[in-house]
Amino acid sequence: MVVTVNYHPTVGLPRIDDQLFIPQPARIVNIEQLTPLEKVFTVELPNGQSLGHKPGQFVEVSVLGIGEAPISVSSSPSRSDSAFELCVRKVGDVTSALHSKKTNDRIGIRGPFGRGFPVDKFRGKDLLFAPGGLGLAPLRSLINQVLDERALFGRVIILYGARNPSELLFKYELKDWQERDDIELHVTVDRGDDHWTGHTGVITTLFSDISIYPRNTVAITVGPPVMYRFVLIELLGKGISEGNIYLSLERRMKCGIGKCGHCQINNIYACQSGPVFSYKEIKGLEEAL
Numbered sequence: 464m465v466v467t468v469n470y471h472p473t474v475g476l477p478r479i480d481d482q483l484f485i486p487q488p489a490r491i492v493n494i495e496q497l498t499p500l501e502k503v504f505t506v507e508l509p510n511g512q513s514l515g516h517k518p519g520q521f522v523e524v525s526v527l528g529i530g531e532a533p534i535s536v537s538s539s540p541s542r543s544d545s546a547f548e549l550c551v552r553k554v555g556d557v558t559s560a561l562h563s564k565k566t567n568d569r570i571g572i573r574g575p576f577g578r579g580f581p582v583d584k585f586r587g588k589d590l591l592f593a594p595g596g597l598g599l600a601p602l603r604s605l606i607n608q609v610l611d612e613r614a615l616f617g618r619v620i621i622l623y624g625a626r627n628p629s630e631l632l633f634k635y636e637l638k639d640w641q642e643r644d645d646i647e648l649h650v651t652v653d654r655g656d657d658h659w660t661g662h663t664g665v666i667t668t669l670f671s672d673i674s675i676y677p678r679n680t681v682a683i684t685v686g687p688p689v690m691y692r693f694v695l696i697e698l699l700g701k702g703i704s705e706g707n708i709y710l711s712l713e714r715r716m717k718c719g720i721g722k723c724g725h726c727q728i729n730n731i732y733a734c735q736s737g738p739v740f741s742y743k744e745i746k747g748l749e750e751a752l
């Protein structure tokens with residue numbers, strides 16, 4: 464989304480476009496229970512408008528009388544015309560209110576906001592995706608765009624980790640990806656159960672299974688902050704340069720447009736300069752990781 468700055472008619476100070484603060488009344492057209500804690504909501508804007516997002520961007524979702532929360536767009540722009548998908552974990556007020564919604568209910572949507580992944584820079588490169596837990600939700604948007612333009616990219620390697628088998632997201636897509644011979648998918652869970660026959664261990668235990676050509680590889684990781692520290696050690700250890708490692712930083716965001724200061728990290732606002740950053744960009748920021 465382009466942030467339009469008008470000038471106040473009398474005092475001449477920049478004034479942010481008020482429209483950016485007004486949620487659009489959107490309709491939930493489908494709800495899917497993915498795991499005990501996560502649901503995927505398919506949402507339509509009024510009058511068949513397209514959201515026009517890039518992978519990695521987020522929207523502010525509001526429930527009347529409850530509040531607003533930032534949620535990444537989980538569907539790929541290449542697969543979203545009038546509808547888009549949000550994968551939401553029930554953790555607090557807004558997300559619980561969302562989970563109680565039914566098909567055809569209305570919610571508010573502002574956005575899309577933030578800087579998405581620089582997909583143009585990724586073309587021609589080998590891509591190493593390392594989502595952890597709910598981090599697959601935003602990365603799925605990018606992965607599916609890459610798969611829809613498969614010939615424009617090199618190898619596609621996905622290392623996905625969840626805490627246990629019941630928390631694995633988008634299992635039907637994981638199955639499709641597993642069956643394709645142009646994707647190298649490795650899945651692990653921290654703790655298996657009686658039915659789990661796959662790899663067990665934290666996500667970093669998957670890195671020893673793969674060999675890459677670091678000069679031609681871009682790595683993209685999204686997950687909980689604690690995961691980044693260890694995944695970054697693996698990625699740098701494989702020789703991938705700091706400028707070719709991308710991650711998404713979650714902060715407690717409110718306005719989404721650089722006005723409230725809730726998401727400030729040193730001198731930047733994560734909602735505007737991010738949430739997607741290269742490691743090179745944030746390495747020196749004390750509070751970033």
Ligand SMILES: Cc1cc2nc3c(=O)[nH]c(=O)nc-3n(C[C@H](O)[C@H](O)[C@H](O)COP(=O)(O)OP(=O)(O)OC[C@H]3O[C@@H](n4cnc5c(N)ncnc54)[C@H](O)[C@@H]3O)c2cc1C
Pocket residue numbers: 521530531532533534535536549550551552553554555556557558559597600601712713714715716738
């Ligand atoms: C860019 C971005 C993208 C995101 N994408 C997704 C997504 O795709 N799916 C998804 O499910 N979530 C996503 N989130 C996370 C989501 O926005 C948060 O979980 C949000 O807080 C949920 O709102 P809530 O009102 O339901 O929960 P809240 O009421 O905000 O509570 C959430 C949790 O945070 C704790 N908490 C509340 N206030 C504070 C505080 N001031 N300081 C510290 N902890 C506090 C609560 O105890 C609770 O555990 C994203 C966040 C960002 C910034």
Ligand code: FES
Pocket residue numbers: 715716717718719720721722723724725726727732733734735
């Ligand atoms: S969320 Fe308000 S400044 Fe970033």
